[in-house]
Amino acid sequence: MKKRKERIDRGIKARSEDIFALSSHLEMIYLLLPRAIPVAGLLGVAPFLSSYWREVFISTGVYALLAISWDMLISAGLISLGQSLFYGIGSYIAGALNCYWNWPPLFTIPVATLGGGLVCAIMLLPVLRLRGIYFAMVTLVLPLMFSRLVEATRILGGTEGLTGLTPFPNQLVALYVIDLALLSALFGFRRIIDSDYGLIVRAISDNDRSVMSAGFNIHWYKSQVVLLGAAVGSFAGAFGTHVDMFAGMPGFALDYSIMPVAAAVVGGMGTFAGPMVGAFILVPLSEILRALGALRIVFYGLFLVLFVVALPEGLFHYMQRKYHQCERWVEVE
Amino acid sequence: MFLGTLVYGFINSSVLALVALGFNLTFGISGVANFAYGAIYIFSGFLTWILLNSLGIPYLLSVFISILCAALVGLAMYYLVILRVKGMALSEVMATFGLGLAIMELFRYFDFVGFRYTLPVFFDGSVAIGEVFVDAQRLVIALIAVGLTAFLYLFTHHTKMGLAFRAIAQDERTALTFGIDSDRVGAVSMAFGAALAAIAAIAILPLGTIAVEGGYEVLINALAVCIVGGLGSTVGILVASVVIGYAQTFTANFLEPHWMILVSLIAIAVVLIVKPSGLFSRQKELEERI
Numbered sequence: 001m002k003k004r005k006e007r008i009d010r011g012i013k014a015r016s017e018d019i020f021a022l023s024s025h026l027e028m029i030y031l032l033l034p035r036a037i038p039v040a041g042l043l044g045v046a047p048f049l050s051s052y053w054r055e056v057f058i059s060t061g062v063y064a065l066l067a068i069s070w071d072m073l074i075s076a077g078l079i080s081l082g083q084s085l086f087y088g089i090g091s092y093i094a095g096a097l098n099c100y101w102n103w104p105p106l107f108t109i110p111v112a113t114l115g116g117g118l119v120c121a122i123m124l125l126p127v128l129r130l131r132g133i134y135f136a137m138v139t140l141v142l143p144l145m146f147s148r149l150v151e152a153t154r155i156l157g158g159t160e161g162l163t164g165l166t167p168f169p170n171q172l173v174a175l176y177v178i179d180l181a182l183l184s185a186l187f188g189f190r191r192i193i194d195s196d197y198g199l200i201v202r203a204i205s206d207n208d209r210s211v212m213s214a215g216f217n218i219h220w221y222k223s224q225v226v227l228l229g230a231a232v233g234s235f236a237g238a239f240g241t242h243v244d245m246f247a248g249m250p251g252f253a254l255d256y257s258i259m260p261v262a263a264a265v266v267g268g269m270g271t272f273a274g275p276m277v278g279a280f281i282l283v284p285l286s287e288i289l290r291a292l293g294a295l296r297i298v299f300y301g302l303f304l305v306l307f308v309v310a311l312p313e314g315l316f317h318y319m320q321r322k323y324h325q326c327e328r329w330v331e332v333e
Numbered sequence: 334m335f336l337g338t339l340v341y342g343f344i345n346s347s348v349l350a351l352v353a354l355g356f357n358l359t360f361g362i363s364g365v366a367n368f369a370y371g372a373i374y375i376f377s378g379f380l381t382w383i384l385l386n387s388l389g390i391p392y393l394l395s396v397f398i399s400i401l402c403a404a405l406v407g408l409a410m411y412y413l414v415i416l417r418v419k420g421m422a423l424s425e426v427m428a429t430f431g432l433g434l435a436i437m438e439l440f441r442y443f444d445f446v447g448f449r450y451t452l453p454v455f456f457d458g459s460v461a462i463g464e465v466f467v468d469a470q471r472l473v474i475a476l477i478a479v480g481l482t483a484f485l486y487l488f489t490h491h492t493k494m495g496l497a498f499r500a501i502a503q504d505e506r507t508a509l510t511f512g513i514d515s516d517r518v519g520a521v522s523m524a525f526g527a528a529l530a531a532i533a534a535i536a537i538l539p540l541g542t543i544a545v546e547g548g549y550e551v552l553i554n555a556l557a558v559c560i561v562g563g564l565g566s567t568v569g570i571l572v573a574s575v576v577i578g579y580a581q582t583f584t585a586n587f588l589e590p591h592w593m594i595l596v597s598l599i600a601i602a603v604v605l606i607v608k609p610s611g612l613f614s615r616q617k618e619l620e621e622r623i
Binding site for chain 2: 079081126127130132133134136137138141142144145148149151152258261262265293294295297298299300301302303304305308309312
């Protein structure tokens with residue numbers, strides 16, 4: 001006797017998909033719980049952490065923001081291997097404003113967010129026509145180019161970078177700033193991508209030519225998406241700069257490009273929550289494995305391969321399916 | 334000075350061509366951008382060193398073994414990983430990049446860092462070209478680059494396997510109807526690419542020390558040459574390596590060595606923006622940009 005697994009959407013899922021027809025507290029909880037967990041987790045846990053783990057939490061937040069920004073680009077079918085471009089540009093703008101003109105973080109971070117987003121979007125404008133791996137290779141090369149350019153021309157502090165920047169008043173403030181930024185990016189982007197506007201963006205990644213023939217200017221849409229993603233990435237850079245009190249060539253390092261992609265692969269692309277889950281698994285994990293030294297990166301590479309091959313949908317899609325569907329074994333007739 | 338720049342520019346070009354041949358072969362045929370290429374290069378360098386110095390195996394035999402091992406690694410990578418994610422550009426890049434990272438950092442973990450990790454040169458001594466003295470190894474590299482290119486040309490135009498390679502590269506579905514197994518050809522092309530990386534490593538690494546960081550640089554140089562020349566085009570590779578090789582040598586001599594790697598990076602960016610298929614590749618325009 002053969003059996004197969006049957007997956008059926010829960011009734012509440014089917015009813016709440018587009019029109020909200022909730023009839024009980026249980027159903028409201030069903031819908032709210034997955035949204036409440038990240039909010040409560042991010043805002044509630046922070047005060048109870050030790051100083052060391054707060055620091056880990058902050059850097060996790062930075063990587064999670066970069067991962068969310070990566071996910072925004074992938075929604076429009078743009079594969080970015082160079083999130084460190086956004087991070088580096090944001091960090092240098094904030095660092096330069098703070099170092100040369102003594103602007104406080106309250107001004108440098110918003111300016112770096114907007115300015116970095118604009119600079120990156122304008123810089124990527126000529127390559128938005130490229131597809132797939134060709135776009136990926138340009139983005140891989142750009143941050144490397146910038147760090148070599150800084151090294152060769154010795155501008156902006158050269159290899160030593162800009163040091164002695166203004167830090168945040170205390171760790172807890174920094175932590176809540178990144179938490180709030182993370183939550184607003186997460187829910188904001190999810191909202192954008194669920195709207196009609198997001199529908200066009202997602203359609204571009206599915207079939208760009210048919211979107212073009214429907215009369216939409218896909219390059220204009222793509223540049224808007226890059227602006228959004230780059231602004232979030234630049235915010236992460238500006239924030240990280242003030243936390244480290246340093247802006248320099250490490251901002252363009254490969255870490256900031258690879259970690260977000262890995263987080264998105266592990267967590268599940270296209271959901272924004274997935275990359276965040278991935279970042280919150282990978283960064284603390286690599287912190288725990290720090291004692292292993294270089295072996296940590298070996299594990300990390302293998303982990304990446306394992307997820308790409310064995311669970312390509314990512315953790316978040318898997319969890320989402322389990323939450324929304326009941327599964328049972330039925331006999332095959 | 335000028336003659337020296339010309340000679341060393343040519344040698345630099347051959348180094349680049351040698352490095353890019355394997356990467357180009359794999360990408361041109363199976364469409365897999367092997368981001369573990371630098372790792373395989375470093376792997377074969379260290380493997381040869383271990384065979385020579387730790388196990389005391391004669392030079393020719395250890396060279397043979399490490400080329401074979403590199404090819405096997407390529408084959409295993411194809412069947413175990415790439416075959417499962419074939420056709421998805423992002424997954425391929427992530428998987429090969431992850432594997433490359435794992436291989437390279439494993440060497441760093443086992444402390445393969447330092448000046449004692451060098452491979453022996455083929456011939457000692459130096460040769461005078463005009464007033465410029467060039468050591469024999471650099472000339473050998475140029476010869477190997479020329480020889481391998483000729484070999485690859487003959488192989489892809491006059492053997493059954495080579496013709497199958499080109500058939501798959503041109504049109505996979507039509508090739509399938511002629512009974513060419515695209516998976517097998519893909520695997521062999523991967524193994525070939527890896528073996529070429531090993532040959533490049535054994536020829537080029539004696540010029541310096543074997544370092545893990547070298548792997549990243551090799552990958553960037555291979556990417557630069559392949560993108561500028563056009564992925565999958567052998568003529569393109571030769572022209573691009575001459576262009577980039579001379580550009581690098583001239584910048585190193587007349588500007589500053591710092592700017593050398595910048596030349597390849599800028600070349601990649603400019604060519605991708607202007608003509609993503611590269612200078613010498615005409616195929617598949619719509620697949621790469623819109």
